[in-house]
Structures are given as C-alpha cells and as structure tokens.
Amino acid sequence: MSDIGLIAHLMRRAGFGASRGEVEAYAAQGYEATVEWLLHPGDPGDFGEDLAKRRAIGFDEGGAAFELWMVRMIHSNNPLEEKMALFLHGLFPVIYMSQGRALLNQLDSFRRHAFGSFRDLLVALSSDPAMLLFLNNNDNHADAMNENYGRELVELFSMGVGNYTERDVKECARAFTGWTLGNADYMAVRAGKNSFDPYGSIAWHYEYRPDDHDTGVKTFLGETGDFDGEDICDIIARQPASARFICTRLFQFFAADTVDAGGRRTIDEMVETYYSSGYEIRSVLRTLFNSDYFKSEQARYARVKGPVELVINAVRMTGASPNPAAGSAGANGATGPMGQAVYRPPSVEGWHEGKEWIESGALMERVNFVAKLFRDPSKQGVRDIIDRIASSNGGVYSPEETVDLCLDLIGPVRASEETRAHLVEFASVGGDVDLRGDDRGKSEVRVGEILALITATPEYQFA
Amino acid sequence: MPQTNGSNGSHGDRKLVVVQQSGGNDYLNSVVPYTNGHYYDFRALTHHDPEDVLKIDDTVGFGPTMGPIKELWDQGKVAVINGVGYPNPDRSHFRSMDIWHTAEPEAISQEGWLGRAIREMDPKGENVLTAVNFGVGLPRALGCDGVPVASVGNLATYGLFPDMEDEWLREYALEAFGKMYGAAAGKEAVMGFLGQTGTDALKGADILSTAPEQYSSTIEYGSNGIAKSLKDAAQVMFADFGTRIFYATHGSYDNHAGLKTAHPQLWTELGPAVTDFMDDLEEHGEADDTAILIFSEFGRRVRDNGNGADHGSGGVAFLVGNKVKGGMYGEYPSLAEKDHLDGDLHFNNDFRGIYTSIAEDWLGLDAAPIVKGRFESFDLFEE
Numbered sequence: 001m002s003d004i005g006l007i008a009h010l011m012r013r014a015g016f017g018a019s020r021g022e023v024e025a026y027a028a029q030g031y032e033a034t035v036e037w038l039l040h041p042g043d044p045g046d047f048g049e050d051l052a053k054r055r056a057i058g059f060d061e062g063g064a065a066f067e068l069w070m071v072r073m074i075h076s077n078n079p080l081e082e083k084m085a086l087f088l089h090g091l092f093p094v095i096y097m098s099q100g101r102a103l104l105n106q107l108d109s110f111r112r113h114a115f116g117s118f119r120d121l122l123v124a125l126s127s128d129p130a131m132l133l134f135l136n137n138n139d140n141h142a143d144a145m146n147e148n149y150g151r152e153l154v155e156l157f158s159m160g161v162g163n164y165t166e167r168d169v170k171e172c173a174r175a176f177t178g179w180t181l182g183n184a185d186y187m188a189v190r191a192g193k194n195s196f197d198p199y200g201s202i203a204w205h206y207e208y209r210p211d212d213h214d215t216g217v218k219t220f221l222g223e224t225g226d227f228d229g230e231d232i233c234d235i236i237a238r239q240p241a242s243a244r245f246i247c248t249r250l251f252q253f254f255a256a257d258t259v260d261a262g263g264r265r266t267i268d269e270m271v272e273t274y275y276s277s278g279y280e281i282r283s284v285l286r287t288l289f290n291s292d293y294f295k296s297e298q299a300r301y302a303r304v305k306g307p308v309e310l311v312i313n314a315v316r317m318t319g320a321s322p323n324p325a326a327g328s329a330g331a332n333g334a335t336g337p338m339g340q341a342v343y344r345p346p347s348v349e350g351w352h353e354g355k356e357w358i359e360s361g362a363l364m365e366r367v368n369f370v371a372k373l374f375r376d377p378s379k380q381g382v383r384d385i386i387d388r389i390a391s392s393n394g395g396v397y398s399p400e401e402t403v404d405l406c407l408d409l410i411g412p413v414r415a416s417e418e419t420r421a422h423l424v425e426f427a428s429v430g431g432d433v434d435l436r437g438d439d440r441g442k443s444e445v446r447v448g449e450i451l452a453l454i455t456a457t458p459e460y461q462f463a
Numbered sequence: 464m465p466q467t468n469g470s471n472g473s474h475g476d477r478k479l480v481v482v483q484q485s486g487g488n489d490y491l492n493s494v495v496p497y498t499n500g501h502y503y504d505f506r507a508l509t510h511h512d513p514e515d516v517l518k519i520d521d522t523v524g525f526g527p528t529m530g531p532i533k534e535l536w537d538q539g540k541v542a543v544i545n546g547v548g549y550p551n552p553d554r555s556h557f558r559s560m561d562i563w564h565t566a567e568p569e570a571i572s573q574e575g576w577l578g579r580a581i582r583e584m585d586p587k588g589e590n591v592l593t594a595v596n597f598g599v600g601l602p603r604a605l606g607c608d609g610v611p612v613a614s615v616g617n618l619a620t621y622g623l624f625p626d627m628e629d630e631w632l633r634e635y636a637l638e639a640f641g642k643m644y645g646a647a648a649g650k651e652a653v654m655g656f657l658g659q660t661g662t663d664a665l666k667g668a669d670i671l672s673t674a675p676e677q678y679s680s681t682i683e684y685g686s687n688g689i690a691k692s693l694k695d696a697a698q699v700m701f702a703d704f705g706t707r708i709f710y711a712t713h714g715s716y717d718n719h720a721g722l723k724t725a726h727p728q729l730w731t732e733l734g735p736a737v738t739d740f741m742d743d744l745e746e747h748g749e750a751d752d753t754a755i756l757i758f759s760e761f762g763r764r765v766r767d768n769g770n771g772a773d774h775g776s777g778g779v780a781f782l783v784g785n786k787v788k789g790g791m792y793g794e795y796p797s798l799a800e801k802d803h804l805d806g807d808l809h810f811n812n813d814f815r816g817i818y819t820s821i822a823e824d825w826l827g828l829d830a831a832p833i834v835k836g837r838f839e840s841f842d843l844f845e846e
Binding site: 141145146147304339348349362363 | 668
C-alpha cells in the first residue's frame with residue numbers, strides 16, 4: 001500500500017484532488033498503477049449535457065459552455081484528461097468570442113491530443129477554429145499575410161523568444177496561409193440564429209484553401225522548402241528549444257512553480273523521453289510522475305494552486321451533487337474574480353502562474369469561496385470527514401486532536417507550527433468537540449468552522 | 464484615515480491614475496495623420512476617412528470615436544506624447560509590457576517602476592492603500608518586494624468571511640487569519656509574499672469596505688469594465704485613505720483584425736469612462752490633484768494586414784488632467800518607408816522620459832532610482 005500523503009499529492013497535481021476514501025482506494029492499488037490509470041483515460045462519464053442545457057438558459061453561449069466544462073472537471077472519471085485540457089487551455093489560450101460550441105470542440109481536441117505527439121497537437125491547434133479566429137489566421141492570405149498566429153506559434157506556443165528571427169516569424173506565417181475557416185460568413189449568420197441552444201450546435205469548421213496558400217519557397221529555422229503548416233510543425237517539434245519548452249511547462253504545471261537544480265535534472269529526463277518516444281506527451285508525463293523529484297517531500301505544496309484547481313478541488317472535496325445536471329455549485333463564476341476566468345485569459349500569453357496568482361483581492365475571493373463550502377456540515381464531503389473523526393477514537397476530542405484530525409483528513413495539509421497553534425487557539429474557543437449524542441450537531445458546526453479556517457491558511461493555498 | 468508620515472514626496476496630495484491599454488493600442492488610428500499620403504497607402508483598407516477624423520490641427524486628429532478625449536483636449540487637459548518607445552523594440556506583448564512596467568529594457572526585472580515610487584512615498588509600508596489596483600491580477604508595474612498594494616476586483620464585496628453569521632466567532636477567525644499570515648510573512652520566498660499579502664489584505668479590507676457607503680456622486684458611469692474600475696477608483700480616492708497610485712486596465716487592443724470595428728469600439732468605452740471620471744473628480748474637488756496616464760506596450764505595424772495591423776513598436780501615450788499642459792509633445796514619427804524601423808514607426812521619445820516627468824514634476828520624487836537612470840523629461844505639468 002502506498003503512502004496516503006504521496007497519493008493525495010499525485011491526485012492534487014494530476015487531478016483535482018481526491019477524498020480520503022478515494023485516496024485509500026488508489027493507495028491500495030499502488031502508486032505506479034495509479035499513474036498508469038491516470039495516463040490512460042477511459043469513459044469520462046455522463047455530464048447530463050441535455051439537462052444542463054435547460055439549466056443554462058439565461059447564460060450566454062460562453063457562460064453555458066464554461067459551466068459545462070466546470071461540471072466535467074468536477075465529475076469526470078478521467079481527472080488527468082481534464083487537468084491536461086486545463087493545462088493546454090492555459091498554454092494555448094483563446095479568449096472567448098461568441099461561439100460556445102467552438103470552445104467545447106477545442107476542448108475535445110485538447111483531450112484527444114493531450115497524451116499523443118506534441119507535433120500532432122501543434123497541427124491540431126493550428127487548424128482549430130477557435131484558434132484560427134482568435135489569432136486571425138482566417139485573415140492570413142497568400143497576398144496579404146497576417147503574422148499573428150505565426151508569431152505566437154513560435155514565441156508562446158513552442159520555442160520561445162530568442163530561438164527564431166523576425167524572418168522566421170514571417171516565413172512561418174506564410175506557411176499557414178490558406179489555413180482558414182470554411183464558409184465563414186454563412187456560418188456566422190447560421191450561428192447567430194442558433195440561440196435556442198445554449199452552447200450553439202453550429203460551430204466554425206476548419207478548411208484548407210489551396211488557392212489562398214502561398215506556395216513559394218520558405219526558409220524557416222535554417223531549412224528551406226515549399227513548406228506548408230504541417231511541415232512547420234514537424235520542424236518545430238524537433239527543435240531542442242521546443243522539447244525543453246513543453247517539458248518545462250509540464251514540469252511547472254504539475255511539479256513545482258520554480259525550477260531548481262533537481263527540477264532541471266528532471267526536465268532533462270523528460271526531454272530525453274520526449275525524443276525517445278517520438279514526442280509523446282504520455283511518456284513525458286510518466287517520466288515526470290515517476291521521477292524521484294515529483295515523489296519527494298520537497299515537491300509537495302511547491303505550487304500555488306491556480307484558481308480553477310482550487311475551486312474544482314473544493315467543490316469535489318466537499319461533495320458536489322451526484323447529479324452533474326445540478327451544475328457546478330458556483331464554480332463557474334467563482335474563478336474569474338480570483339484571476340482565472342476560463343476562456344478569458346488576460347492576453348494571448350495566458351495566465352501568469354505561481355506567485356502571480358497571489359494578490360489581496362484574489363486571496364480574499366479564494367478564502368471566501370472555499371471556506372463557505374467547508375463550513376457547511378450538510379455537504380457530503382464535510383460529513384464524511386466528520387464521520388471519520390467521530391469513528392476515530394472515543395468521540396470526544398481536544399482542540400489539538402480536532403485540528404490534527406482535520407488537517408490530516410482535508411489533505412493531509414502540512415501546517416507550520418505557528419499555523420497549527422493559531423488553529424488550535426481558534427478551536428479552543430468552544431472547548432472540546434463532542435461528537436457523541438446530543439451535542440453532536442453543535443460540534444459538527446464547530447468542526448466545519450475549523451475546516452473552513454484550515455482552508456483559509458497560507459498552507460492551503462499551495463497544492 | 465490620515466495620510467501616513469514621511470517622505471511621500473513634496474506633493475503629498477497628488478495622485479496618479481494609470482490606465483493600461485493592453486494589447487498594443489494602434490497609434491495611427493488613435494492620433495491620425497490624416498493629411499499624410501503615406502497613411503492612406505499603408506492603411507489602404509483600415510484608415511479612417513479624413514471627414515471622420517476629429518481634427519486637432521492640419522496634420523493630425525483623434526480617431527472618430529474619441530470625441531470625449533477631443534473634448535478634454537479642447538479644454539487644454541490632454542498631452543499627447545508622440546512616438547514613444549525604447550531602444551531595440553521588442554514585438555512580444557509579454558516582453559514589451561514588462562519593459563514598460565519595470566522601466567528596464569535591458570535587464571529582466573521583477574520590480575515595477577510604480578512599486579519603486581510607492582516605496583519612496585511610504586518607505587516603511589505603513590499605509591497598505593498607498594497604491595490600489597482595480598481589476599484582477601496585479602500588474603508588474605506595482606510589484607516590489609516589501610511594498611503593499613491592494614488589488615480590488617470588486618470594491619462592493621471586498622472583505623473576509625462575509626458569510627460567517629456569528630459575528631463573535633468571525634472576530635476570532637479574523638484574528639487567527641491575521642496571526643497565521645503574520646507568521647507566514649516572516650518566511651522566505653512565495654510563502655513570505657503570501658503572508659504579507661494576507662496581512663495587507665486584512666488591514667486594507669476593513670478600510671476599503673467603508674468606501675462605497677461614503678460615496679455619493681451625480682455621475683453615472685457606464686457599465687463596461689474600465690468605467691467600473693474608474694468608478695471604484697473614484698470611490699477609494701474620495702474616501703481619503705491616502706491612496707496616491709490608482710491602476711486600471713482596459714483591452715484588448717491587440718487588433719490584428721478589426722482595426723475599423725473593434726478598435727474604435729474600445730475608444731467608445733475608454734473615452735466616456737475618462738470624462739466621467741474627470742467630472743467626478745471635479746465634483747469632489749480632486750481634479751487639480753489628479754493626473755491620468757494612458758499607455759500601451761507598443762503601437763502597431765505601419766502597413767496593415769488587410770483587416771488589422773500586426774505588432775509594431777513606436778506608439779502614443781496620453782496624459783490627462785487639469786494641471787496637465789495640454790498639447791503635442793515630441794514629433795510624430797515619419798511615415799515614409801525609408802524611415803521605418805523594420806516596418807514600424809521609429810520611436811523618438813523614450814517612455815522613461817514620461818515617467819521621469821511624472822515622478823519629479825507631479826509626485827515630487829527623485830526620478831533616477833525609479834526609472835533607473837536619467838532621461839530627458841517633458842514639461843508636462845503646469846507649475
């Protein structure tokens with residue numbers, strides 16, 4: 001049986017956290033087996049999309065689509081698949097523009113390519129309608145180049161500044177001329193008449209137009225030929241800068257915000273796997289999750305939780321409605337004020353993560369949202385924690401015992417001595433917690449308040 | 464709350480409001496060189512017609528939807544700083560915005576220019592509200608180790624544990640929160656930063672939550688994001704918390720497409736938001752003590768791409784206020800192709816000159832440590 005703390009760590013990173021019951025089940029099957037299960041998503045489950053549509057009346061298309069994604073993050077049987085979709089949305093951000101369905105289609109594409117070859121992912125991205133529209137590749141013509149997508153592909157989506165020239169940007173953009181939206185004007189009209197369906201059933205689709213493709217010879221990163229977009233993705237995928245880019249971003253998203261010496265060695269191993277596996281992201285992730293670094297104590301709580309992670313984790317842990325059609329329990333709408341409204345990133349570079357999630361207003365929003373959920377003993381997840389405490393030993397607990405049990409069952413959260421002392425001080429306000437008999441109701445409320453204050457600690461802001 | 468002590472510059476009452484136009488505001492379609500033939504050549508499909516331009520003189524005019532800015536211009540309250548940029552322009556949004564934020568074009572820095580200014584005003588960080596950001600996410604311009612900055616997404620709901628019904632217990636929870644974050648503030652790295660942020664948030668919340676109830680005004684702001692941010696800024700300013708720096712963000716101005724549609728639309732939000740804010744300042748006696756800087760990370764490419772324009776370099780900044788000396792500053796860069804810098808307008812005014820002028824002539828601070836050097840300043844303010 002694997003260590004509970006290690007499995008809980010894996011599930012916070014490769015998923016959106018897990019209840020103690022789930023963690024125990026994964027621990028029984030073992031760490032590596034759990035990693036393999038995460039890396040091979042199966043049937044995601046049913047998210048009550050048809051029912052959710054009724055509930056979504058009143059949302060705009062985007063709001064309805066984001067709500068559906070939130071519900072899926074909460075309920076999916078494939079936590080890593082959804083976590084990867086979130087990672088890829090942050091890596092290749094698109095700002096919502098009028099078509100909910102196009103975004104849902106993009107997420108499906110991310111899920112399809114999340115564990116496959118990075119090269120194929122780039123090709124899929126380059127022909128993704130939401131991306132084509134967002135970075136104006138539909139305005140990138142053989143006779144009037146628009147370099148927006150070409151630039152961001154090399155700057156933000158793969159190699160990064162310093163690994164290409166301004167000329168490479170232009171040649172890259174030329175190769176993507178003719179990659180456009182099919183029948184765009186007509187589709188816009190159709191989509192506009194599509195208001196009964198909250199996500200829209202009509203969406204833009206990709207079309208390649210050979211007559212609008214610049215067939216001239218291009219020189220890109222030192223290679224010369226009549227390149228099309230796919231050739232460009234081939235060339236990009238084999239660049240060492242691209243390998244390092246994707247491995248580093250995966251490392252920072254899943255392992256630690258800051259890359260130290262040990263982190264650099266782990267990234268080196270990931271880069272090796274990247275090449276030996278034919279750029280396969282599944283293999284790269286396997287190397288990461290099974291690395292000594294990822295499993296080390298040092299990696300635990302080394303990332304600031306992103307708002308979506310934090311919120312989905314809290315909704316899952318407190319027990320969302322078993323019926324997905326009941327909605328996301330306010331998750332959609334809560335993450336924006338914390339700094340991460342999905343499909344509304346601040347710019348094409350996505351969100352600045354880590355330390356930059358922290359500012360005073362966002363911190364308050366985080367604390368208020370999560371504490372409110374954990375304060376409520378009628379929530380199934382909170383009930384489970386209380387029941388576990390009640391059955392642990394005797395039924396009467398000192399403030400210290402209560403705090404320690406709560407810290408363990410909600411995480412385990414590793415609190416500093418000072419934090420623990422102040423939690424105990426707060427817990428002492430009402431004396432011992434008695435979960436036997438008549439006073440149980442009152443004591444449950446107090447356990448809820450202690451759990452809520454734990455979620456407000458500095459430590460809890462880290463994953 | 465009284466103004467905190469100290470070396471807050473010799474103009475302790477003066478405030479700076481910064482409006483960031485994120486994404487690269489197009490210079491040519493904001494301050495339009497409507498009599499210049501090159502403009503129509505390079506912007507064959509995306510130019511504004513001369514009859515639509517709000518003419519300033521016989522060479523330039525504001526874009527068609529910038530009526531409110533033109534109104535302020537006519538009152539002598541708008542300085543247009545032409546051709547702003549920095550050496551070796553970078554066309555990356557990310558890097559260029561970073562350079563504007565940190566005022567360090569060469570080095571990679573984590574320290575914002577306003578963060579450094581705040582440190583000068585309040586060296587001990589005694590007032591957690593010396594600077595307030597209105598919006599989500601803290602701009603790097605305000606970041607500086609040990610400098611408290613409040614970030615307010617929504618002023619009306621700013622506060623901790625609002626739904627705890629038992630006020631008595633809530634007091635204990637707030638006390639515990641303060642102690643836990645206070646202890647964390649002494650730690651290293653991100654934990655220390657988080658601890659400081661939590662500590663400042665708790666202090667700021669009690670004060671800021673009183674702002675909306677104190678506010679009363681005849682001005683009705685628009686409902687868009689920038690109007691809302693400036694209204695929140697007004698509420699905080701009028702509540703007299705000693706706030707000197709106000710920061711708000713508007714966008715996205717990344718008009719690779721929609722230079723004739725989306726770009727003018729943005730100005731229909733920003734222009735009225737600024738005039739409403741100015742009227743509100745006037746109504747509350749703050750207009751003479753407030754200057755507004757409007758800037759973007761770069762201007763856009765001279766030649767359009769058919770529907771929009773790609774990333775460029777030389778851009779335009781605006782300074783607005785009663786005490787601003789209205790007028791044109793610096794020359795409009797040449798539009799002739801031979802004078803372009805790799806397809807972009809050649810910057811001819813270093814943006815750090817604007818910062819220098821604001822720091823010294825407006826805020827009364829020594830500019831050198833804030834902008835990291837000496838730069839020729841503009842004479843932007845009345846004595």
